[in-house]
Amino acid sequence: MTEPNSFLEVRDLRTHFPTDDGLVKSVDGLSFSLDRGKTLGIVGESGSGKSVTSLSIMGLHKGGSARISGEVLLDGQDLVSSSAEEVRLLRGKRMAMIFQDPLSAMHPYYTVGHQIIEAYRVHNKVTKAVAKKHAIEMLDRVGIPQPDKRVDAYPHQFSGGMRQRAMIAMALSCDPDLLIADEPTTALDVTVQAQILDLIRDLQREFNSAVIIITHDLGVVAELADDIQVMYAGRAIEYGTAEDIFDRPQHPYTWGLLGSMPRIDRERTERLIPIKGTPPSLINVPSGCAFNPRCNYASLNEGASETERPELLDIGAGHKVACHLSPGQRQKIWETDIKPKL
Amino acid sequence: MPDTVITYIIRRLVAAIGLLVIVSAVTFSIFYLVPRWAGATPETLATRYVGRAATEDTVKLTAERLGLYDPIAVQYWNWAKGVVVGAEYDYGAGVERCPAPCLGYSFITKQPVWPELLDRIPVTLSLAAGASVLWLALGVAIGVLSALRRGSIFDRAAMTVALAGVSLPIFFTGLISLAFFSYQLGWTVPGGTFVKITDNPIKWAQALTLPWITLAFLFSAQYARLTRAGMLETMNEDFIRTARAKGLPERTVVVQHGLRGALTPIVTIFGLDVGLLLGGAVLTEKTFSLPGLGKYAVDGIVANDLPKILGVTLVAAVFIVLANLIVDLLYAVVDPRVRAK
Numbered sequence: 001m002t003e004p005n006s007f008l009e010v011r012d013l014r015t016h017f018p019t020d021d022g023l024v025k026s027v028d029g030l031s032f033s034l035d036r037g038k039t040l041g042i043v044g045e046s047g048s049g050k051s052v053t054s055l056s057i058m059g060l061h062k063g064g065s066a067r068i069s070g071e072v073l074l075d076g077q078d079l080v081s082s083s084a085e086e087v088r089l090l091r092g093k094r095m096a097m098i099f100q101d102p103l104s105a106m107h108p109y110y111t112v113g114h115q116i117i118e119a120y121r122v123h124n125k126v127t128k129a130v131a132k133k134h135a136i137e138m139l140d141r142v143g144i145p146q147p148d149k150r151v152d153a154y155p156h157q158f159s160g161g162m163r164q165r166a167m168i169a170m171a172l173s174c175d176p177d178l179l180i181a182d183e184p185t186t187a188l189d190v191t192v193q194a195q196i197l198d199l200i201r202d203l204q205r206e207f208n209s210a211v212i213i214i215t216h217d218l219g220v221v222a223e224l225a226d227d228i229q230v231m232y233a234g235r236a237i238e239y240g241t242a243e244d245i246f247d248r249p250q251h252p253y254t255w256g257l258l259g260s261m262p263r264i265d266r267e268r269t270e271r272l273i274p275i276k277g278t279p280p281s282l283i284n285v286p287s288g289c290a291f292n293p294r295c296n297y298a299s300l301n302e303g304a305s306e307t308e309r310p311e312l313l314d315i316g317a318g319h320k321v322a323c324h325l326s327p328g329q330r331q332k333i334w335e336t337d338i339k340p341k342l
Numbered sequence: 343m344p345d346t347v348i349t350y351i352i353r354r355l356v357a358a359i360g361l362l363v364i365v366s367a368v369t370f371s372i373f374y375l376v377p378r379w380a381g382a383t384p385e386t387l388a389t390r391y392v393g394r395a396a397t398e399d400t401v402k403l404t405a406e407r408l409g410l411y412d413p414i415a416v417q418y419w420n421w422a423k424g425v426v427v428g429a430e431y432d433y434g435a436g437v438e439r440c441p442a443p444c445l446g447y448s449f450i451t452k453q454p455v456w457p458e459l460l461d462r463i464p465v466t467l468s469l470a471a472g473a474s475v476l477w478l479a480l481g482v483a484i485g486v487l488s489a490l491r492r493g494s495i496f497d498r499a500a501m502t503v504a505l506a507g508v509s510l511p512i513f514f515t516g517l518i519s520l521a522f523f524s525y526q527l528g529w530t531v532p533g534g535t536f537v538k539i540t541d542n543p544i545k546w547a548q549a550l551t552l553p554w555i556t557l558a559f560l561f562s563a564q565y566a567r568l569t570r571a572g573m574l575e576t577m578n579e580d581f582i583r584t585a586r587a588k589g590l591p592e593r594t595v596v597v598q599h600g601l602r603g604a605l606t607p608i609v610t611i612f613g614l615d616v617g618l619l620l621g622g623a624v625l626t627e628k629t630f631s632l633p634g635l636g637k638y639a640v641d642g643i644v645a646n647d648l649p650k651i652l653g654v655t656l657v658a659a660v661f662i663v664l665a666n667l668i669v670d671l672l673y674a675v676v677d678p679r680v681r682a683k
């Protein structure tokens with residue numbers, strides 16, 4: 001499975017939600033690992049289980065209706081079997097999260113400073129004054145001008161980019177070892193997006209934390225990620241280094257993503273290859289390969305795509321793919337069909 | 343910032359005075375015109391002051407001195423002037439001064455209205471104060487718990503009782519609780535024995551316990567439903583997820599982030615309810631024979647005692663206008679986004 005002793009190890013994580021319509025298998029057998037100082041990008045279409053994965057790691061689905069199994073080892077401690085209270089004490093301190101829309105993710109009735117101070121003081125026994133000084137330092141660190149004044153402002157008084165900076169300051173206030181950013185730039189202007197990504201990269205170097213960045217935007221992961229995990233219907237269908245995914249992608253779905261995803265480093269008017277069809281229901285996931293109803297190559301392997309679920313297998317040097325196509329078939333399709341069009 | 347707040351308050355107070363003028367003028371017109379439509383004349387009205395035994399001349403003289411022959415606008419003007427600067431009444435046998443705010447004399451008791459109102463205000467104030475604290479605490483607590491345990495037996499039971507509480511009239515719940523707690527169990531006194539808090543706090547609370555509980559039951563039902571709905575909404579907000587992601591204890595998440603976010607409508611309704619109640623909790627005061635403003639108003643209306651009615655209306659309107667102002671100011675305290683405007 002995963003190499004031992006990584007800072008974060010997720011093993012066979014499953015998060016299922018019982019609903020009136022049936023069991024929603026939002027995450028269904030996910031394994032990966034991540035070291036300090038490294039960035040993992042998780043990409044996939046809407047509804048592929050990216051956010052549920054990150055919330056499950058953070059323990060934010062604990063106590064709700066979710067059924068969670070598998071292991072999430074943070075520095076050796078399994079968070080899935082830990083109590084809600086144990087995980088709460090780690091949240092914000094050893095692992096922190098920033099969200100997509102900083103306006104709705106911050107409390108409208110409290111000042112930005114208050115919200116950072118609060119995050120700091122849950123885990124540190126310090127006075128309000130000390131915490132406020134720390135909050136101002138953090139705001140300064142994330143590049144907010146006049147931090148000693150802005151600390152007393154309310155979220156609605158900040159611009160979108162400044163708010164996301166403040167969110168980052170809040171998340172990093174306890175110097176966490178793991179930072180999860182769930183679409184941190186989606187709600188922002190294009191020019192601001194690049195600044196926020198630069199900031200995350202700089203801070204990661206400074207804090208030497210492990211970072212998971214979740215996005216629709218392959219341009220974002222191209223900028224930041226060391227490794228990339230491609231998710232489809234709650235599972236990883238391809239995993240590899242950024243070079244693997246961009247230069248030698250192996251899975252037909254990844255090809256589709258590369259052809260259809262918007263990228264900040266590419267003009268939007270450029271020709272995109274959309275993936276046909278829509279993401280599957282997570283209640284009745286197609287049998288065999290979940291991608292088979294949308295795959296152009298499902299007929300190339302004697303019906304295996306419809307009947308047998310492909311395992312995520314290592315095809316060399318940690319590059320993994322879950323597809324029944326043979327390496328030779330994939331090589332040929334990539335070279336002749338896909339690469340020329342990208 | 344404080345400057346703009348002060349100009350805001352002043353602007354609102356000016357508007358409030360305008361509103362009070364309108365309210366009193368309308369009330370004045372209604373209670374001036376209705377008896378006249380029913381056939382009353384200045385003389386029959388004056389008779390109510392001097393009694394039926396008086397001679398025709400005395401009645402006419404009184405009607406003149408009271409200004410009952412004047413057109414309605416002049417009468418209203420004189421009344422309003424009395425409120426602001428006080429008035430002097432010449433009864434022939436001497437001049438009687440009625441200091442500002444002069445709300446005139448009751449047709450029935452011949453007593454000046456303002457001092458009578460002053461006697462009644464503490465009753466209504468005590469009733470409203472105790473009941474509102476009780477229902478706010480109770481309603482919000484039940485609403486929060488219901489929202490957190492949505493669908494549980496507690497939630498369903500609480501919401502059923504709340505529905506009953508909202509729909510049952512006060513004289514029903516009031517009489518039942520009177521029958522049960524006072525007559526059956528003897529825990530509380532049946533009422534009609536208001537004692538000032540400054541005289542004897544224990545007796546004060548004793549006399550008011552039942553009315554408090556009855557009123558609180560009625561109101562907390564509404565607050566529980568309101569709080570529950572608000573909490574269900576805010577607890578789904580992104581900022582709640584953020585609060586949890588910071589590692590805050592669940593209690594902090596619920597109270598400081600969830601409830602704080604759901605507070606705005608509760609504060610608004612609370613202010614308005616208290617304002618209305620201060621104008622007189624008519625049914626409650628009647629049911630428990632409390633000599634408050636509500637009962638005073640009813641007595642006035644039943645006896646067609648115009649000065650009384652006008653006086654209570656004015657005081658009630660002042661309370662409501664003030665409550666509105668306080669709500670608006672609180673609104674800005676609760677929601678910083680409002681402050682900017």
Ligand SMILES: Nc1ncnc2c1ncn2[C@@H]1O[C@H](COP(=O)(O)OP(=O)(O)OP(=O)(O)O)[C@@H](O)[C@H]1O
Pocket residue numbers: 017019024025026044045046047048049050051052053216282
């Ligand atoms: N609490 C829940 N109860 C039931 N189903 C849920 C719950 N949370 C998420 N889901 C379902 O799980 C699936 C995966 O959701 P998730 O939010 O992880 O997608 P995502 O990959 O983050 O998509 P997006 O890119 O739109 O953010 C969705 O179909 C969603 O409806």
Ligand code: SF4
Pocket residue numbers: 251252253289290291292293295296297298304305310322323324325
């Ligand atoms: S397993 Fe079959 S259906 Fe799935 S991606 Fe590979 S070829 Fe397509």
Ligand SMILES: [Mg+2]
Pocket residue numbers: 050051052182
């Ligand atoms: Mg998501």
